[in-house]
Amino acid sequence: xxxxxxxxxxxxxxxxxxxxxxxxxxxxxxxxxxxxxxxxxxxxxxxxxxxxxxxxxxxxxxxxxxxxxxxxxxxxxxxxxxxxxxxxxxxxxxxxxxxxxxxxxxxxxxxxxxxxxxxxxxxxxxxxxxxxxxxxxxxxxxxxxxxxxxxxxxxxxxxxxxxxxxxxxxxxxxxxxxxxxxxxxxxxx
Numbered sequence: 001x002x003x004x005x006x007x008x009x010x011x012x013x014x015x016x017x018x019x020x021x022x023x024x025x026x027x028x029x030x031x032x033x034x035x036x037x038x039x040x041x042x043x044x045x046x047x048x049x050x051x052x053x054x055x056x057x058x059x060x061x062x063x064x065x066x067x068x069x070x071x072x073x074x075x076x077x078x079x080x081x082x083x084x085x086x087x088x089x090x091x092x093x094x095x096x097x098x099x100x101x102x103x104x105x106x107x108x109x110x111x112x113x114x115x116x117x118x119x120x121x122x123x124x125x126x127x128x129x130x131x132x133x134x135x136x137x138x139x140x141x142x143x144x145x146x147x148x149x150x151x152x153x154x155x156x157x158x159x160x161x162x163x164x165x166x167x168x169x170x171x172x173x174x175x176x177x178x179x180x181x182x183x184x185x186x187x188x189x
Contacts, residue, residue: 029120030095031102045105057098063142064097070133094123095131103128104135 031053034040038049047053095103103121106112107128114132118125150158155170163169 028122030099044110045102046109047105057101060101060139060142061097063138067134067138070130070137094127095121100131100135103131104139107132 035050041050045053103117114125114128117128
């Protein structure tokens, strides 16, 4: 076989590998699949865009190594049960951390059920449950220390005119309820 033919074959193999990788990304339910669509990112994560999500990721990613993963052993210990099988020290993660965050955000934002997420991400339902518990704990710990409240002076400076007579206002909650018309309408006879 000539060197030209070998080079052509190598190029063909490389092109086919790229195509295969692109098909895998299209088939898999992962963040990379939706990276090019801010509409999908907004739907699945509630972040306004992929860039916003990546900015958030860049802030939390350095702390990932501090994450305490929920395992069967930890869950059983909390319930005072004996663990029959011990977790292997070399247990590998089934999903990349960024895709675990994506799974967690899909759970919160869209309200997808654990079983549905298990099918979409091609993992066991118990794995989904552990990922959700792990990320809930991690983000609560990491973000819980962040102050989200304005100071009283800042609140007063931005208080709507209708609330100026209430100088001790610190928070305004806006709640709305919708009632379905079909519930109030009697069924046809």
